[in-house]
Amino acid sequence: MISKSIKSNFISGFLVFLIALPLCLGIAKASGFPPIAGIYTAIIGGLIVTFLTKAPLAIKGPAAGLIAIAISAVEELGGNDPILGYKLTLAVIAVSGVLQILLGFAKFGKMGDMFPISVIRGMLAAIGVIIISKQAHVILGVVPEAKSAWGLLAEIPHSLLHLNPKVAAIGLLSLALLFGHPYIKNATVKKLPAPLLILLVAIPLGFIFNLSEEHSYSIGTIDYNINPSQFLVVLPESFLGGITFPDFSQLLTYTSIKYILMFALVGSIESVLSAKAVDALDPKGRVTNLNQDLVAVGIGNTIAGLIGGLPMISEIVRSSANINSGAKGRMSNFYHGLFLLLFVVLAAAVIKTIPNAALAAMLVFTGFKLASPKEFKKINNVGIDQLMQFLTTLIVTLMTDLLVGVAAGIALKVAIELVQGVKLKEMFDLKTQISASEDGLVIKFTGVASFINYLKFKSLIDAQPKNQKIVLDFSDAYFIDHTFLSNIHNIQNKFMKEGGELIKTGFENHHFQSQHHLSSRRLVTNPYRQSNPKYELSKRAGAIQNMALVHELDFEANLSPSFVRPYLSAFSILSRLRRAQNFVLGTREHYSFMICDITYVNVSDFSTESRTATIALIFNIAKGGIPDFYTKEKRDLFDFVTQYDFDLMPKSNTMPFNVFGNNKQLVDSFFTPQITELIAEQPYTIECKRREMLIHKEWETVSEGKSLENMLSFVDQLASEVVKKRLVEAQKVK
Structure with missing residues (x-):
């Protein structure tokens, strides 16, 4: 040896x-x-x-x-x-x-x-x-x-x-x-x-x-x-x-x-x-x-x-x-x-x-x-606040020197947090409450979880055995910054290696600075919840939250449509969107995804009739080789699909469902036997624009429980197959 x-x-x-x-x-x-x-x-x-x-x-x-x-x-x-x-x-x-x-x-x-x-x-x-x-x-x-x-x-x-x-x-x-x-x-x-x-x-x-x-x-x-x-x-x-x-x-x-x-x-x-x-x-x-x-x-x-x-x-x-x-x-x-x-x-x-x-x-x-x-x-994907700090440090360093550049970047970060309502003294003071539960140890945060007071948290978590389950509850934390969350993400890997578990919860009422799962987030006051102390999540929201916790995904119950709009920018449903809620957000090694419930206007005029649906989106996926297309029957997709300049590629022995696309050669190469079989086995309609995939079940609300688990599983399987295909193609190029 x-x-x-x-x-x-x-x-x-x-x-x-x-x-x-x-x-x-x-x-x-x-x-x-x-x-x-x-x-x-x-x-x-x-x-x-x-x-x-x-x-x-x-x-x-x-x-x-x-x-x-x-x-x-x-x-x-x-x-x-x-x-x-x-x-x-x-x-x-x-x-x-x-x-x-x-x-x-x-x-x-x-x-x-x-x-x-x-x-x-x-x-x-x-x-x-x-x-x-x-x-x-x-x-x-x-x-x-x-x-x-x-x-x-x-x-x-x-x-x-x-x-x-x-x-x-x-x-x-x-x-x-x-x-x-x-x-x-x-x-x-x-x-x-x-x-x-x-x-x-x-x-x-x-x-x-x-x-x-x-x-x-x-x-x-x-x-x-x-x-x-x-x-x-x-x-x-x-x-x-x-x-x-x-x-x-x-x-x-x-x-x-x-x-x-x-x-x-x-x-x-x-x-x-x-x-x-x-x-x-x-x-x-x-x-x-x-x-x-x-x-x-x-x-x-x-x-x-x-x-x-x-x-x-x-x-x-x-x-x-x-x-x-x-x-x-x-x-x-x-x-x-x-x-x-x-x-x-x-x-x-x-x-x-x-x-x-x-x-x-x-x-x-x-x-x-x-x-x-x-x-x-x-x-930029982590948030505009992070990009501002990055660019400030870069530009000031080039104009002066490294020390001044770093100081300018840190000063801007502090200023951004002050503008968002964080008090300077809160950045230095980490407020936590530790209690035991049936699941393990619970550390509840109040106030601010900042890069400045992270070392206090590090000392606290280092004192705990790593072979146990610890829940970090941020429900009462006013502000949590990106550096704090990134460091926690690294600590989670250590817990996993030693047979323990470190879970982040309590982001239902926080506003994320971006779609990134480690972006800074700020507590958004909910007037209805504030005036109703007994207010609780709906049965559906509670079930979805539990599913998110099981799969270690982020969950948010109520946010304005502005949060989901960037995800849907490539799709015509965006103009009909009225509400979005019950967000489940996750990031894997080669892609990110989101599942949420939406309320949208049903017809193209100004009718007040609206419907609800559960949708899933896959984004930040591999570059190139993913065509614009949608599957299933055209009538299943509303009238808005008619504005797509797509041609019908009818069912065949190798394609057991209709596909509409604008590049037959690219579509044919994309639908491998594995991807085709996976889509054919599920009741979902898939629309793909600019390498972002919108998935839904004929625009119906997917019931909580097993159906939602199935959608999550399908999202992971489909994205994994697409990534695998791209990696194989990249290897061939090399």
């Missing part, structure tokens, strides 16, 4: 080393440090920090997330002298490491849970934009004139027009390979880590283009210069020759103190969040002691600062690769550091042939992932 573990860690450590080598070099150069500085940091993280922390699978090393702080520190502290700026920044890093050690002993590790999620994502997106703004010019072989992120972004078109063709060919090809790596079909090539594949292409191109020799070349009437010191990695003559000692002469200046705080706080937050993310990927479910890990990282950063290295964190990309490579324990981090040491000592000549444009491409790719359009969409 021990030998197998050693072998697995050794192999995974080697594979991570292949990924880490170019990233360490690239991050160092992008930070204004000598390339060897990134190697020093990773070696310290592997050979020393491994034995100071019990983090089972985390890889310690320099991270792209701290590039923006490092380069700003070098430029601001050194002025026009980059060497001086580098030495002064080393002093800042060493002291920030000491501060991290103190934060670890002060149990700051748990503080990572209280920072607003949208603010943290906004900070990371800003870092991504800063990385792209700086490294895009390196890819093109151009030295920009601008210094600010906005100026550098604006200068990209100019750099495109004045690119160095040989350098740009390497950089752009490397970038294309990084984006195209998931779509490579050749099994052998696909197994190669993307950074290694880039080096296998970029280094030979560097030889072909003779980047190691200073020379000029012409294309047409334009002359271009090749300078090896600008376009290739530069290393010191010996491994120890690169060691640089810090300059502490400006340590007490405002600028130094500012960057000490930024390195310590941002680095600690990133490291804590990354360590938690790595724990979530651990097949054995092991949990890192975040405070101990923070002390270990602080020690590593102090040593790195004293010898010329970058700051380190628990790096998520390399840690993920470590897990995927079969690592069993922390020694894989040690081996990754050992391989880096051996390679830089024994094969420095190879490193000196790596084109900087290839390293810049890797960083641009990393920056794009941090600031991907998908991030904006994800945040």
